[in-house]
Amino acid sequence: MNLFLFTGHLRDDIRKFERKYKKHYPIFFLLEGLFLTTNVLTPLLIKKTIDSAFYRGDVGEIALFSVLYFIVLVAQSFIMYKLNYSAAKYLLNASRARESKSAYAKILALPLTYANSQNTGDYLSVFMRDVPKVASGVYLGRLQFFFNLGFFLAVLFLLFILSVKLTLVVLVSIVLFFVSTSILRKMVIRASQRDQESYQRFLKRSREVVEGIPVLKQFSGSSFLKNFLDSSAGEWSRASIAHSTANELSNRNIDINRWIGSTIVLAFGIYLLWKGEISVGTLLAFESYMNWMYDIVRMALTGLTMFFSTLPNWENFARIFSMPFERASGINLEKFEKLQLRNVYFKYDGTPVLTGLNFEINSGDKIAIVARSGAGKSTLVSLFNRLLSPTEGEILINGVPIEQYSLQSLRRNIVLVRSNDILFDTTIRNNITLFEDFPEDEIENVLKMCECDFVEKLESGIDTIVGERGTKLSDGQRQRIVLARALIRKPQVLILDEATSGVDGKTEERIFEKILREIETVIIISHRLSTVRKAKKIYVMENGRILDSGSHEELIVRCEKYTEILKEQFVE
Numbered sequence: 303m304n305l306f307l308f309t310g311h312l313r314d315d316i317r318k319f320e321r322k323y324k325k326h327y328p329i330f331f332l333l334e335g336l337f338l339t340t341n342v343l344t345p346l347l348i349k350k351t352i353d354s355a356f357y358r359g360d361v362g363e364i365a366l367f368s369v370l371y372f373i374v375l376v377a378q379s380f381i382m383y384k385l386n387y388s389a390a391k392y393l394l395n396a397s398r399a400r401e402s403k404s405a406y407a408k409i410l411a412l413p414l415t416y417a418n419s420q421n422t423g424d425y426l427s428v429f430m431r432d433v434p435k436v437a438s439g440v441y442l443g444r445l446q447f448f449f450n451l452g453f454f455l456a457v458l459f460l461l462f463i464l465s466v467k468l469t470l471v472v473l474v475s476i477v478l479f480f481v482s483t484s485i486l487r488k489m490v491i492r493a494s495q496r497d498q499e500s501y502q503r504f505l506k507r508s509r510e511v512v513e514g515i516p517v518l519k520q521f522s523g524s525s526f527l528k529n530f531l532d533s534s535a536g537e538w539s540r541a542s543i544a545h546s547t548a549n550e551l552s553n554r555n556i557d558i559n560r561w562i563g564s565t566i567v568l569a570f571g572i573y574l575l576w577k578g579e580i581s582v583g584t585l586l587a588f589e590s591y592m593n594w595m596y597d598i599v600r601m602a603l604t605g606l607t608m609f610f611s612t613l614p615n616w617e618n619f620a621r622i623f624s625m626p627f628e629r630a631s632g633i634n635l636e637k638f639e640k641l642q643l644r645n646v647y648f649k650y651d652g653t654p655v656l657t658g659l660n661f662e663i664n665s666g667d668k669i670a671i672v673a674r675s676g677a678g679k680s681t682l683v684s685l686f687n688r689l690l691s692p693t694e695g696e697i698l699i700n701g702v703p704i705e706q707y708s709l710q711s712l713r714r715n716i717v718l719v720r721s722n723d724i725l726f727d728t729t730i731r732n733n734i735t736l737f738e739d740f741p742e743d744e745i746e747n748v749l750k751m752c753e754c755d756f757v758e759k760l761e762s763g764i765d766t767i768v769g770e771r772g773t774k775l776s777d778g779q780r781q782r783i784v785l786a787r788a789l790i791r792k793p794q795v796l797i798l799d800e801a802t803s804g805v806d807g808k809t810e811e812r813i814f815e816k817i818l819r820e821i822e823t824v825i826i827i828s829h830r831l832s833t834v835r836k837a838k839k840i841y842v843m844e845n846g847r848i849l850d851s852g853s854h855e856e857l858i859v860r861c862e863k864y865t866e867i868l869k870e871q872f873v874e
């Protein structure tokens with residue numbers, strides 16, 4: 303019988319996963335073997351002690367067997383402790399840490415389109431729930447099942463030696479136990495799946511609520527919370543209760559079967575004892591083995607249930623690895639000369655945003671992109687360092703397809719700064735360096751370049767911790783630190799997507815003057831006319847295409863759309 307009926311790819315994935323931890327198997331085999339030995343010995347010692355007392359009356363023998371019995375019991379608890387300790391250390395903790403790391407690395411390597419289309423809540427629950435469950439369920443659950451199956455066969459063999467007739471009765475009760483448990487197992491697995499799905503929804507919504515506290519405070523979010531959060535909390539709570547109930551029913555079923563089995567075996571055993579077919583010691587040893595047998599079957603089935611009920615976690619975890627990842631290797635981008643777009647199209651989930659773009663950006667260009675909100679400006683500039691990839695057409699850098707460059711060199715040289723780029727909950731210094739080594743004078747330079755004089759006035763200066771997402775700073779201050787983070791890396795091409803929208807006009811002007819002087823190629827997206835005017839060439843976009851290009855003075859005369867956009871959407 304195939305107890306692990308699941309599809310081929312899943313089985314292969316799980317095998318691959320297990321292979322990483324197989325080196326720890328010997329210690330488990332050793333400890334489980336010792337545990338099995340102590341369990342086999344205890345009923346035998348009981349039998350010996352009782353039969354000595356009943357049939358031989360040898361006090362020395364009774365004392366010897368009693369002492370041995372005690373020693374075996376002490377050894378058994380020590381082995382159990384080592385077994386649990388080793389499982390936690392070598393399997394659970396090791397696999398959790400390792401798998402979390404690999405899932406994290408994979409999420410970082412996902413193309414942005416995937417990272418955006420998935421909910422961050424889904425990723426969070428992969429770390430918080432799926433990885434621990436995968437470690438305990440897929441791994442320990444399966445191991446537990448197979449170990450106990452081995453024990454079961456060993457005990458069955460011993461029972462047959464003690465009494466064939468009694469063993470046949472035990473087998474019948476075990477089959478009944480197995481059937482009823484299998485039915486309940488399906489219920490447990492279904493309940494566990496629902497529990498996990500509703501938890502994921504709740505987690506996602508909780509995260510949004512926490513992030514939306516300022517909005518909810520303003521708009522008195524009580525009915526929002528009721529409809530948005532309470533409903534999903536209620537759903538999760540109901541699913542959780544159903545899951546616990548299914549688990550509890552499954553446990554009670556085990557107990558009921560055990561009592562019924564024990565009673566039948568005891569009654570039949572007394573009958574055999576009365577007929578003189580077995581001794582008192584044999585009956586007691588039998589009862590003891592049989593209790594253990596139930597434990598073994600229970601543990602095996604728990605392992606099986608654990609394994610199956612964590613398959614959804616496994617699927618979530620494995621899904622991350624089945625997503626495409628960005629090809630990172632490639633040639634080095636030494637000197638940026640030009641970027642060409644050839645008939646470039648881009649769609650989000652089938653919705654076209656860019657439709658057949660053809661243009662060129664050369665080293666030394668200072669350009670601006672102007673279009674209505676939602677026209678695709680941010681999407682377009684995300685293509686320039688492969689944060690996104692065109693759905694059709696090609697992008698060439700220095701005449702070479704962009705995909706052939708190593709991601710690291712591409713993104714080091716072509717840097718995109720967006721208005722909502724976040725700061726991490728660490729010092730200003732770390733937010734700029736991202737823990738890379740930069741000389742102190744370079745850090746000071748970029749701070750000056752980005753007009754970050756406010757930093758000196760902070761209590762701990764550059765070592766001030768900025769809070770989660772940089773909440774301890776104002777929008778404009780946060781944006782200037784984000785800009786410093788980009789500039790310290792001395793990019794050859796700097797793309798500013800509303801990067802200083804929170805900074806006042808005068809300060810922004812000073813920053814831009816320095817940037818345009820220091821950085822070779824600059825691409826600006828802004829809703830400020832004073833900023834856009836600084837560009838030597840302005841591209842006007844509409845319906846996913848470039849409509850016109852030229853200087854501000856040229857466009858204002860000949861491009862109606864340009865003047866329209868300036869009037870409707872721009873500030874001075």
Ligand SMILES: Nc1ncnc2c1ncn2[C@@H]1O[C@H](COP(=O)(O)OP(=O)(O)OP(=O)(O)O)[C@@H](O)[C@H]1O
Nearest residue numbers: 418419650655673674675676677678679680681682
């Ligand atoms: N991750 C996404 N998934 C699906 N659609 C998206 C996604 N990001 C943007 N879009 C859609 O693509 C279109 C272009 O968005 P984009 O952000 O590029 O425009 P934009 O010109 O930069 O707008 P704005 O000036 O308001 O920042 C919009 O209609 C938007 O709804």
